[in-house]
Amino acid sequence: MAGPFTTATEVCEFSGMSIPSDLSRLQALAHRASSVIRAYCNQMLSPVVDDVVTVYPTASTFLSLPERPVTAVDEVLIDGVAFTDFYIIPRGLRSGSVASPGSAWTRGATVTYTHGHAESSEAFKAIQSVCIEMVKRAYTADESGQAIAHGGFPMETAGFPTTLFLTQDNKEMLRPFMRGPVR
Numbered sequence: 001m002a003g004p005f006t007t008a009t010e011v012c013e014f015s016g017m018s019i020p021s022d023l024s025r026l027q028a029l030a031h032r033a034s035s036v037i038r039a040y041c042n043q044m045l046s047p048v049v050d051d052v053v054t055v056y057p058t059a060s061t062f063l064s065l066p067e068r069p070v071t072a073v074d075e076v077l078i079d080g081v082a083f084t085d086f087y088i089i090p091r092g093l094r095s096g097s098v099a100s101p102g103s104a105w106t107r108g109a110t111v112t113y114t115h116g117h118a119e120s121s122e123a124f125k126a127i128q129s130v131c132i133e134m135v136k137r138a139y140t141a142d143e144s145g146q147a148i149a150h151g152g153f154p155m156e157t158a159g160f161p162t163t164l165f166l167t168q169d170n171k172e173m174l175r176p177f178m179r180g181p182v183r
Contacts, residue, residue, distance in 0.1 A: 005037065005124070005130075005131040006030050006131045006132050014129075015136045025139065029138050033135050033164050034131055041177045043067060043177060045116060045117055046117070051114070053113070054111075061094055062093070062094055065111060068179065070090055070113055071113075073112070078107055086104070129173070133170060
């Protein structure tokens with residue numbers, strides 16, 4: 001299970017909120033907000049090492065992998081035999097110098113690979129900023145997230161549960177990280 005894109009302390013530091021005596025509510029919201037982001041993008045987004053996937057056959061020279069960006073490939077097996085005539089692109093693999101285009105993937109493949117955005121990358125920081133905004137909105141029970149920034153206190157919303165949601169701006173920021181078609 002992947003962790004959250006941000007910590008409770010980071011939410012406070014980046015949003016200007018005072019650090020509460022109990023960070024557990026903020027941390028729980030960070031976990032939930034990260035899940036909402038992953039579900040919206042249909043991607044893990046965080047770094048995952050040695051993920052194994054079996055990909056269906058294709059007549060293309062391109063073998064699309066489900067989690068992106070692909071950062072390393074440890075092993076490619078076709079019918080249980082190691083295959084090395086490929087190169088990595090962010091969305092998957094391209095067969096190398098194959099005489100007949102696409103012949104490399106017509107039997108499918110089992111790929112062991114590493115994917116996701118490094119925590120130091122600009123992409124991860126963009127995802128993290130969306131997560132921080134979501135947590136702040138939910139914690140303050142204020143769509144704009146301004147109540148605590150102006151000296152207020154977190155308040156319950158007349159019996160309604162805390163809601164985590166993506167704004168239209170959040171969705172636009174996450175658009176580049178959404179999973180495209182997997183062939």
